[in-house]
Amino acid sequence: MTVGYRVAVVGATGLVGETLLQVLRERQFPVSELVLLASERSEGARVAFGGRDHVVKRCRPGSFRGCDFAFFCVGAAVSRKLVPQAVREGAVVIDKSDGFRMDAQVPLVVPEVNPEALNHHRGIVASPNCSTIQLVMVLAPLMRRAGLERVTVATYQSVSGAGREAVSELETQVKDWAGGRELRTKRFPEQIAFNLLPHIGRVSPDGHCGEEVKLMRETRKILGLPDLPISATTVRVPVFVGHAQAVAVEMSKPLDPDEARALLARAPGLAVWDPPDAARYPTPRAAAGRDEILVGRIRKDPASPKGLLLWTCNDNLRKGAATNAVQIAEEMIRRGIS
Amino acid sequence: MTVGYRVAVVGATGLVGETLLQVLRERQFPVSELVLLASERSEGARVAFGGRDHVVKRCRPGSFRGCDFAFFCVGAAVSRKLVPQAVREGAVVIDKSDGFRMDAQVPLVVPEVNPEALNHHRGIVASPNCSTIQLVMVLAPLMRRAGLERVTVATYQSVSGAGREAVSELETQVKDWAGGRELRTKRFPEQIAFNLLPHIGRVSPDGHCGEEVKLMRETRKILGLPDLPISATTVRVPVFVGHAQAVAVEMSKPLDPDEARALLARAPGLAVWDPPDAARYPTPRAAAGRDEILVGRIRKDPASPKGLLLWTCNDNLRKGAATNAVQIAEEMIRRGIS
Numbered sequence: 001m002t003v004g005y006r007v008a009v010v011g012a013t014g015l016v017g018e019t020l021l022q023v024l025r026e027r028q029f030p031v032s033e034l035v036l037l038a039s040e041r042s043e044g045a046r047v048a049f050g051g052r053d054h055v056v057k058r059c060r061p062g063s064f065r066g067c068d069f070a071f072f073c074v075g076a077a078v079s080r081k082l083v084p085q086a087v088r089e090g091a092v093v094i095d096k097s098d099g100f101r102m103d104a105q106v107p108l109v110v111p112e113v114n115p116e117a118l119n120h121h122r123g124i125v126a127s128p129n130c131s132t133i134q135l136v137m138v139l140a141p142l143m144r145r146a147g148l149e150r151v152t153v154a155t156y157q158s159v160s161g162a163g164r165e166a167v168s169e170l171e172t173q174v175k176d177w178a179g180g181r182e183l184r185t186k187r188f189p190e191q192i193a194f195n196l197l198p199h200i201g202r203v204s205p206d207g208h209c210g211e212e213v214k215l216m217r218e219t220r221k222i223l224g225l226p227d228l229p230i231s232a233t234t235v236r237v238p239v240f241v242g243h244a245q246a247v248a249v250e251m252s253k254p255l256d257p258d259e260a261r262a263l264l265a266r267a268p269g270l271a272v273w274d275p276p277d278a279a280r281y282p283t284p285r286a287a288a289g290r291d292e293i294l295v296g297r298i299r300k301d302p303a304s305p306k307g308l309l310l311w312t313c314n315d316n317l318r319k320g321a322a323t324n325a326v327q328i329a330e331e332m333i334r335r336g337i338s
Numbered sequence: 339m340t341v342g343y344r345v346a347v348v349g350a351t352g353l354v355g356e357t358l359l360q361v362l363r364e365r366q367f368p369v370s371e372l373v374l375l376a377s378e379r380s381e382g383a384r385v386a387f388g389g390r391d392h393v394v395k396r397c398r399p400g401s402f403r404g405c406d407f408a409f410f411c412v413g414a415a416v417s418r419k420l421v422p423q424a425v426r427e428g429a430v431v432i433d434k435s436d437g438f439r440m441d442a443q444v445p446l447v448v449p450e451v452n453p454e455a456l457n458h459h460r461g462i463v464a465s466p467n468c469s470t471i472q473l474v475m476v477l478a479p480l481m482r483r484a485g486l487e488r489v490t491v492a493t494y495q496s497v498s499g500a501g502r503e504a505v506s507e508l509e510t511q512v513k514d515w516a517g518g519r520e521l522r523t524k525r526f527p528e529q530i531a532f533n534l535l536p537h538i539g540r541v542s543p544d545g546h547c548g549e550e551v552k553l554m555r556e557t558r559k560i561l562g563l564p565d566l567p568i569s570a571t572t573v574r575v576p577v578f579v580g581h582a583q584a585v586a587v588e589m590s591k592p593l594d595p596d597e598a599r600a601l602l603a604r605a606p607g608l609a610v611w612d613p614p615d616a617a618r619y620p621t622p623r624a625a626a627g628r629d630e631i632l633v634g635r636i637r638k639d640p641a642s643p644k645g646l647l648l649w650t651c652n653d654n655l656r657k658g659a660a661t662n663a664v665q666i667a668e669e670m671i672r673r674g675i676s
Contacts, residue, residue, distance in 0.1 A: 150641050154492035154584035156534055156573065178516035194577050195623045196494055198584075198635055198649045203616035207595060207637025207647075216640060229641035233584035233649060235494065238576050239532050246492035246536075246571035248586075257545060278541035285533045297536055299545025302554060303488050303567035309545075311536045311571060 004032025005329075005338075006066055008091060010082060011073035012036035012056055013045055015164050016096055020071055020322035021049055029326060037063060039078075064089035068338060069329050072096055073321070087123040092338050094125050094325045101126040101218055108221050111327040112269045113140040117222075118332055125328055130320030131155055131211065131234065132218040134245055137293050137319075138312055141267040142260065143223060147252030149306065151230040153215065156237045156244040157200060158284055159192060161316045166192075170238055188236070197236040209234060242284025243316045250307045257298045260308055264295050269319065274298050282313035291319050342370025343667075343676075344404055346429060348420060349411035350374035350394055351383055353502050354434055358409055358660035359387055367664060375401055377416075402427035406676060407667050410434055411660070425461040430676050432463050432663045439464040439556055446559050449665040450607045451478040455560075456670055463666055468658030469493055469549065469572065470556040472583055475631050475657075476650055479605040480598065481561060485590030487644065489568040491553065494575045494582040495538060496622060497530060499654045504530075508576055526574070535574040547572060580622025581654045588645045595636045598646055602633050607657065612636050620651035629657050 007024070011017040017038070024031060034049055036056045045056040057063070059082055064070050070091035072079050079097035086093050100106045107117035108126045113136050118125060128136070135153060142148065159166040165187045173183045173193035183191055190197060201210020208216075211234040220228050237244075255263075265272040271292035273280050282294030293314045301307030314320050332338040345362070349355040355376070362369060372387055374394045383394040395401070397420055402408050408429035410417050417437035424431050438444045445455035446464045451474050456463060466474070473491060480486065497504040503525045511521045511531035521529055528535060539548020546554075549572040558566050575582075593601075603610040609630040611618050620632030631652045639645030652658050670676040 152490050152586050152639075152641060154571075156494065156575070174512055175516045178513045190621060191623060195621050196575065196577060196582050196651075197621065198582070198619055199616050203614070203635075205614060207635065208640075209616070231586060231639045231641040231645075231647055233492075233635065233647060235582070235584065235649075237494070237534065239534060244534050244536070244573070246573065246584075248490050248569060276541075276543065278537050278547070281536055283528060283533050283535065285529060297541075297545065297571065301490075301569045302546075303490060303569040307569075309569055309571060311573075313534075 004030045005068040006033040006035070007031050008035040008037060008064055008067045008070040008086070009073065010037045010059065010070060012047060013038045013042040014073055015160055015167070015317055016321045017073040019317040020073055020325060021047065023318065023322045023326045025049065027326060029329070035063065035067060062089065064091040067091040069094060071325050083124060092121070092123060092125070092332065094127060094328050096127045096321055096325055098129065098214060100124055101128065102221065108218060109328050110136055110222060110324060111331045112137060112267070114222050114224070115331050118328070118335060118337060121337065127321070127325045127328060128218045128222060129211070129214045130161055130243060130316040131157065131215050131245070132222065133320050133324055134243060134293055134312055134314040135215065135247065136219055136222045137269055138247065138264065138295060138310065139219070139223060139249065141263050142249060142251060142255065145263055146255045148223070148225060148228060148249065149252055150250040151219070151228065152248040153232045154246045155232065155234045157234060158237065158239040158242050158316060160241045161243065162187065162236070167240060170240065192236060192238050194238060198233070200234045200236055239284045241288040241315060241317060242313055243320060244284055244311065244313045247310050247312065248301055248307060250304050252306065254306045255308060257300060257308065260298050269293060270295055272296070282311060284313050287313035287315050290315055291323050293319060342368045343406040344371040344373070345369050346373040346375060346402055346405045346408040346424070347411065348375045348397065348408060350385060351376045351380040352411055353498055353505070353655055354659045355411040357655040358411055358663060359385065361656065361660045361664045363387065365664060367667070373401065373405060400427065402429040405429040407432060409663050421462060430459070430461060430463070430670065432465060432666050434465045434659055434663055436467065436552060438462055439466065440559065446556060447666050448474055448560060448662060449669040450475060450605070452560050452562070453669050456666070456673060456675060459675070465659070465663045465666060466556045466560060467549070467552045468499055468581060468654040469495065469553050469583070470560065471658050471662055472581060472631055472650055472652040473553065473585065474557055474560050475607055476585065476602065476633060476648065477557070477561060477587065479601050480587060480589060480593065483601055484593045486561070486563060486566060486587065487590055488588040489557070489566065490586040491570045492584045493570065493572045495572060496575065496577040496580050496654060498579045499581065500525065500574070505578060508578065530574060530576050532576060536571070538572045538574055577622045579626040579653060579655060580651055581658060582622055582649065582651045585648050585650065586639055586645060588642050590644065592644045593646060595638060595646065598636050607631060608633055610634070620649060622651050625651035625653050628653055629661050631657060
């Protein structure tokens with residue numbers, strides 16, 4: 001007898017949904033039945049999975065009935081609307097959106113960091129923001145070894161984090177530029193090709209943009225450090241896939257760069273690319289298509305006696321989104337709490 | 339009688355040299371005679387200036403004789419070789435390279451920040467690294483008002499900072515990508531199109547790259563704070579012109595974001611673009627072609643009670659290089675010390 005799970009994917013035709021199906025395939029997640037849901041626009045599309053075509057449907061009452069897991073790969077507005085239905089209809093929801101992450105009842109989980117939070121789920125588990133996942137994966141081993149006093153991060157985020165339209169906007173702008181045509185903007189407020197957009201999400205009255213607030217709050221929640229001093233500047237860059245972060249971290253005890261390298265190299269999900277001559281260093285291009293978070297440029301922070309500086313790159317669609325969601329389901333199965 | 343200066347430009351056909359001639363024109367710098375010097379490769383090229391064509395020559399003994407100012411817009415190796423000759427032959431040298439910046443005898447000057455350093459020159463004045471200029475222009479007013487305790491900066495640097503070949507490499511890679519051709523690398527160690535290269539210059543055994551060391555050392559020298567705790571991560575991004583910086587600055591006294599906005603808006607050479615709704619924010623594209631350093635995203639640093647976060651953009655070829663050099667000459671004329 002083959003054990004299998006009935007799995008729904010909401011937002012199956014989006015960038016993250018598509019990557020999620022790819023990750024389910026690669027990891028041979030035991031799917032006995034697949035329900036693909038999306039917006040009206042994608043209704044009727046056909047997606048190959050497990051040797052046969054699946055037709056994408058619109059979400060209707062009963063869509064989640066009989067499902068074990070429902071992966072939500074949509075924005076917060078759609079998640080807020082449909083997640084309660086999925087829970088009512090009996091599915092365990094793994095939600096990639098921002099809709100429930102800061103809800104005290106909802107575990108916000110990176111399986112390598114805080115899997116124990118899953119034990120108290122009430123039907124919804126939130127997967128963090130891509131930038132948060134990338135950051136806590138590196139902070140957690142440092143925290144366990146040396147304690148965290150303060151974190152400052154500047155991000156370099158690819159357009160795929162803003163969805164398929166954003167990817168095609170960069171593509172179109174670059175092709176128009178190469179063809180000598182005028183560049184048009186639509187998804188982004190200003191030209192993204194050969195440019196940098198220094199905020200992601202709305203800027204609040206205190207000056208932080210949405211992405212920065214997520215990064216700070218979610219990191220504190222996942223690490224269980226509600227008062228962690230942390231600040232972030234989040235920037236969109238003209239890269240298709242792969243986010244990068246320049247991180248300054250201050251610890252309670254000093255940690256030598258060599259010790260940090262060894263510690264991070266042993267941590268699950270990380271790959272340290274940091275030869276002394278910088279002959280091989282993390283780039284978004286190198287991170288794209290991988291699940292590991294690449295860590296390099298590890299060095300003492302000259303501005304802080306107990307500080308380290310480092311540079312990380314991650315595939316924002318995989319570990320930053322789809323892979324983390326699938327790992328959450330795998331961990332729940334392992335713990336027998338799905 | 340028209341007062342004028344005999345001006346030599348070394349590296350006249352490079353990106354910075356070309357921009358310098360443009361800036362001399364725009365600012366109506368009183369040039370009575372122009373001597374254009376460059377490498378063998380550019381010998382014989384013709385450059386229009388002041389209504390007539392000038393022929394680019396190779397540097398020979400006597401090339402600087404009779405010159406009041408010699409602007410060096412070349413790399414450190416060439417500057418180290420030719421600057422002593424120019425000084426011997428009687429010119430005041432304004433050197434854009436890294437060759438003499440940390441020499442205790444050589445003033446390292448941003449005219450808005452430390453013009454008084456010019457008074458002690460001995461024939462050579464160094465103009466700082468582009469990233470240093472961008473940083474100190476913003477730090478100086480904050481330092482004067484509230485003292486500096488610590489600075490952490492992450493940079494986003496355009497390819498024009500690496501010269502004309504680097505610009506053409508990004509151009510070619512993007513056009514090859516648009517045309518479906520394979521991408522080749524030459525000037526950069528890895529693909530720069532749609533990618534990020536997380537070090538600029540060689541990485542030293544302690545893990546910092548050349549650009550980071552310059553940024554730290556030069557900032558301390560210019561601000562007269564030899565022990566300032568400062569750290570930097572410098573990154574090359576696929577942008578043609580315009581560098582950006584995410585800056586976290588900790589001061590001795592807290593400074594409200596509104597006070598900081600007002601203070602920086604009054605500082606010469608800065609333009610604050612920071613409406614509460616972020617409707618207009620600094621981008622490299624907006625900074626390109628301007629002399630002002632654009633400052634935005636000014637907010638309290640949630641990780642530091644006396645800290646501010648800010649985001650700046652600057653044209654690295656203009657204020658980051660050519661304009662600053664010309665301003666140095668203007669300031670020396672004003673002080674009667676040329």
